[in-house]
């Protein structure tokens with residue numbers, strides 16, 4: 001492979017490849033002794049009920065063919081044939097597709113006799129609910145493959161995996177044997193070999209977002225900047241691309257870049273991604289290589305995690321975890337804004353959302369793969385992921401006939417009309433923001449709390465996995481019949497049952513537990529007040545930090561202005577322009593943080609007020 005690389009366009013980087021025997025920045029976490037993990041156990045008597053309970057079957061849920069029923073040679077066919085053979089045509093016209101994928105129980109979970117409790121989770125708004133026997137190839141057929149034709153028609157496609165740590169995101173997206181990117185490459189090169197596409201060539205770029213900074217994984221981790229090209233497209237300035245001629249080239253380049261990816265060991269995953277990775281396959285016009293014809297991005301998000309998932313993690317891992325959660329919160333905030341049809345979505349809230357912006361707005365096609373773990377101790381994570389998936393699926397735009405299954409619309413025409421459509425990305429103002437998102441100085445517990453607890457109200461929450469909670473935000477029911485069918489059987493034991501290891505679950509004495517719960521309530525009130533005060537203090541501190549940062553920004557810009565020669569050379573002007581642009585970008589980010597923080601206080605205060613009434 002190396003020879004092949006050297007003989008082709010990789011000669012420039014062959015030294016890098018040769019010199020990089022070890023990953024450049026692999027986080028070498030110590031192998032900590034695992035602390036006992038608080039497990040959520042589900043009382044055995046609830047499990048048969050869960051399994052018997054029929055899944056809520058949604059009309060829109062299309063069940064993936066089982067592995068054995070997928071024609072083995074399906075992938076050998078041209079995509080256009082597949083369009084009619086395996087995938088309904090209108091799927092190409094869906095703006096956002098959502099798939100939920102469950103991984104099998106792992107060895108540790110099997111050994112500790114954890115049950116697979118997710119077989120009943122039917123997320124009724126997603127296109128695909130992939131059980132654990134489903135292969136990457138199967139998932140590919142229903143998610144990324146419909147995007148291939150779209151990028152050849154000149155569009156942008158994005159496929160991203162979201163889920164808790166250890167739930168199978170990397171396995172799905174970036175496995176070097178049958179990750180979605182490998183399967184996509186097969187189809188892309190098959191399409192490229194057709195005479196109609198002889199004017200196109202394929203390139204690859206690969207970068208990661210680590211601790212709020214972009215790093216080029218194919219260029220010695222050079223720092224990168226995300227910019228807007230003025231047409232609502234995100235451009236990663238300085239990203240190094242490599243021309244690729246076949247699938248093997250792509251795998252080689254990927255593996256080279258992947259050595260530089262930041263990974264680390266957590267309590268849940270021995271090789272946990274500590275960064276968000278973005279692999280892009282870019283189609284360019286051969287006679288005008290500066291122009292992008294179409295682009296397909298595979299995004300392997302770092303997993304959401306709680307303190308307990310990190311095991312006995314060192315400080316660095318904890319900080320990484322906090323940053324990961326923060327960026328995922330910012331993503332959630334954008335999805336929320338889009339869903340509420342707000343004029344501005346806070347895409348500048350984090351680097352991740354800046355980069356992901358063009359897969360949610362404009363004419364892009366996006367597919368989200370929500371990965372979930374099957375075991376009971378991850379049930380809350382699982383629910384959270386499902387709520388996320390559900391909310392993404394319900395994004396506005398689906399009702400737009402151009403984005404649903406209007407077969408009469410030619411993809412190319414649609415693309416040209418869609419190109420300039422898009423929600424303008426700007427920082428949100430206090431008036432239109434309705435945020436619960438991030439705060440840059442939240443401690444990690446608070447961040448996790450926000451990520452997991454303040455959530456989208458969703459019907460998905462009404463499945464059997466829902467842990468009973470005092471907070472009834474998730475239990476909004478519009479339809480009596482629905483409540484009758486789904487909620488009633490879930491009138492369940494008190495939440496302690498789900499959180500404590502009962503020696504004999506059949507002797508759980510629910511009445512006694514209820515009494516204890518009542519006793520605890522008065523104590524909780526005081527705790528709650530203290531918790532809120534702590535949260536508020538942190539918000540104030542964050543606000544102060546933001547103001548300090550703004551003052552520094554102005555000082556820096558003044559310095560640049562003062563040191564610019566009045567009869568300036570062209571170069572000086574260029575520098576000043578760049579300085580001013582940086583200043584405005586930074587200011588935007590800080591303002592978003594301030595707005596989000598203030599909104600967060602407002603939301604939380606409101607909810608406290610409701611609870612104290």
Ligand SMILES: Nc1ncnc2c1ncn2[C@@H]1O[C@H](COP(=O)(O)OP(=O)(O)OP(=O)(O)O)[C@@H](O)[C@H]1O
Pocket residue numbers: 102103104106132163164165166167168169170171172269271272273274301302303304371
């Ligand atoms: N569908 C699957 N079938 C078989 N094994 C799987 C599947 N999904 C995940 N695994 C295995 O589970 C482990 C964790 O998966 P992976 O690293 O992909 O998780 P992740 O979601 O990317 O985690 P993190 O966010 O911590 O990076 C790996 O050993 C992987 O091989």
